[in-house]
Amino acid sequence: MTNLAPLKRALLSVSDKTGLIELGQALAARGVDLVSTGGTAKALRDAGLSVRDVSELTGFPEMMDGRVKTLHPMVHGGLLALRDDAGHTAAMSDHGIEAIDLLVVNLYPFEATVARGAGYDETIENIDIGGPAMIRAAAKNHGFVSVVTDPEDYAALLAELDANAGQTTLHFRQTLAQTAYARTGAYDAAVSTWMAGAIGQDTPRRRVFAGTLAQGLRYGENPHQSAAFYTDGSNRAGVATATQLQGKELSYNNINDTDAAFELVSEFDPANGSACAIIKHANPCGVALGTSLKDAYQRAFDCDRTSAFGGIIALNQPLDRATAEEIVKIFTEVVIAPGADDDAIEVFATKKNLRLLITDGLADPAADITSVRQVAGGFLVQDKDNGRVDDLKTATKLAPSEAQLADMRFAWTVAKHVKSNAIVYVKDGATVGVGAGQMSRLDSALIAAKKAERMAEALGLPEPLTKGSVVASDAFFPFADGLMEAAGAGAVAVIQPGGSMRDDEVIAAADEAGLAMVFTGMRHFKH
Known part of the structure; x- marks a missing residue:
């Protein structure tokens, strides 16, 4: 392994042609021998550049609809050979293997193929094999070989060559190698995730998540924590x-x-x-x-x-x-x-x-999204809470009015987005008190009511807006005390999942207080 490695020969094979011609011209101007494949070679030739086909290197034509073209010792030997190992250089000489000092590859557009809803067979054909194999080979041999997988790195490569008289430093090659392995890792993650869904595996034995750096952040939740923001490649607003x-x-x-x-x-x-x-x-x-x-x-x-x-x-x-x-x-x-x-x-x-x-649009609230949370030693993975309730069951003697039902549905929607234990008071299509994240549902009801009292004073109202409101609870009332706190705050109708061992007690308390109450049969915990 050496610090400075000269760049004499480059192999270019890209699906994304962004910046390709400019890169090819810049490398040719520096005396770099260009080797390429298929459409990449054609694009470079059309720009007036001298390019050797990879088939000239391997002695084999592309075959099987392009599935086999770079999986050959002439390519992988040129990428993997240790230039300072006498045995490796002897093998190169014996078999006529030419060293490849730079690999420029970006992969078949698998993620884009999935995103546009392509069928199974077409998606399979967009799984790149030769590209990842070459990338991994070049990245492993970063002691001598530079590997570029993203057009965004073209300018940095050329600047590196200019700064080092046509050579690259070890640190630069190490950085490129890390990026390359991350790219193939993300690619394989996309393939395995798609395939799990395609064959109906909800809990595959191994699961991988990947992201692309959007921005480094000054710090995390607190100044002593480092942080960064990564995107997952989806186009969701x-x-x-x-x-x-x-x-x-x-x-x-x-x-x-x-x-x-x-x-x-x-x-x-x-x-x-x-x-x-x-x-x-x-x-x-x-x-x-x-x-x-x-x-x-x-x-x-x-x-x-x-x-x-x-x-x-x-x-x-x-x-x-x-x-x-x-x-x-x-x-x-x-x-x-x-x-x-x-x-x-x-x-x-x-x-x-x-x-x-x-955002140029709203997020689809019913989108099939995976939620991931890290815990010590692992990850918790679940579907996004897309639960919807169409049928509400009236549990009390008094049934809610149409206006109350509208407010109930609104309150229920908001409660889904409030940290548990969640209590949400709503009146006329607006929240008038929110209690969030308490260890006791009773405390959430009390805090929300107190907030409403404070706002009534600030707004100069004669009474809190919780008077005559509806209240939503993200999970069932285990006892009647939380329900009675809401009634004391002025709530006249309640929406909750039901399902408590003491539902009968809670229903009886609601009837006694003259409340209308409906059950959803679904809870919305948000921890």
Whole structure:
């Protein structure tokens, strides 16, 4: 293994032709011998470059519809030979193997093929074999060989050659090798994940997750924690695919909270009206429907103005001037929306640190997504909570009104996005009290009610908006005490999963208090 390795011969075989011609021209200008395959060779020749076909190197033509072309000792010997090993160099000489100093390969577009919904047979044909084999060989022999798997690294390669008189340093080759192994690892992860789904394996014996660095972060949840943000390659609308129009770089906590906000607001179809969600520490502190975005924002804000300060705002429709003018009245970290008109952008421009993210659409709330959480020694993997309830079972003597049912469904949707134990009071399509993350459901009910009392005082209202509200509980009431706390706060209707051993006691308490209560038969724990 040497520090400086000369670059005399390069093998190029790419499906993504971005920057290929410029790279080929730059290498040829430096006297590098170019070897290539199929469409890559044609593209280089069409640009006037002298290129040898890989078949000239191997003595074999491409065969089996291109499945076999680079799987040959002439290629892998040229990539794997140790230049400082006498036995290796003797074998090269005996068999006429030419050293390959640079491999430029990017793989068949397997992920893109899956993303566009291709059939099984077509997807199989887009599994690259020769490419990963060459990449792994070149990466293993990084003591002498440079391997480039991403057009983004072309400029760095040329700069490295210029800085070292046509040679590459060991550290540079090591960096390329690490990137190469990560790429083949991510590729294999994509193939194995697709195949598990294609053959109906919900819990395959081995499971791999991969990501691409989107940005390094200043720190994680706290300044002493290092962190980074990786994307998974999907095109789902959200914080990972959004365009940031202005504001400071997103932090770890910004990204986490913005994701929570956008997932929640995406539950509400913009065709059915405006919706706004305000998030603080990944919990909703206000969610509302409205006759306009401004109205929805104001109603969400009035649920808990104290917590909304420094929060994350998500909208289900494009941001307009009227809403923007309301938002900038207090300090807000991030606003995320499907779009924004020029007037709204002009308003936000006066707040240079306010981050504005545009997604060009909402996230599909029913998308088949895998949730992953690391624990000591392993990972917990589950499907995204896409649970929907169509049929509600009335458990009490008193049945809810149509207006109460509408509020119940809204409260139930919001409760799905609140940390357990979750209690959500709703009135007229807006949250009026949210209790989140408590060890006791009773405490969640109490905290939410106290918040409503505080807001009533701040807004100059004669009584808290929980009076006459509905209340949602993300899981069953194990005792009647939490239910009675909600009734004491003024709730008149309840939506909860049911299923407690003491359901009869809870139903009897609801009947005695004159409450209407429905069971969903489904819970929404969110830990």
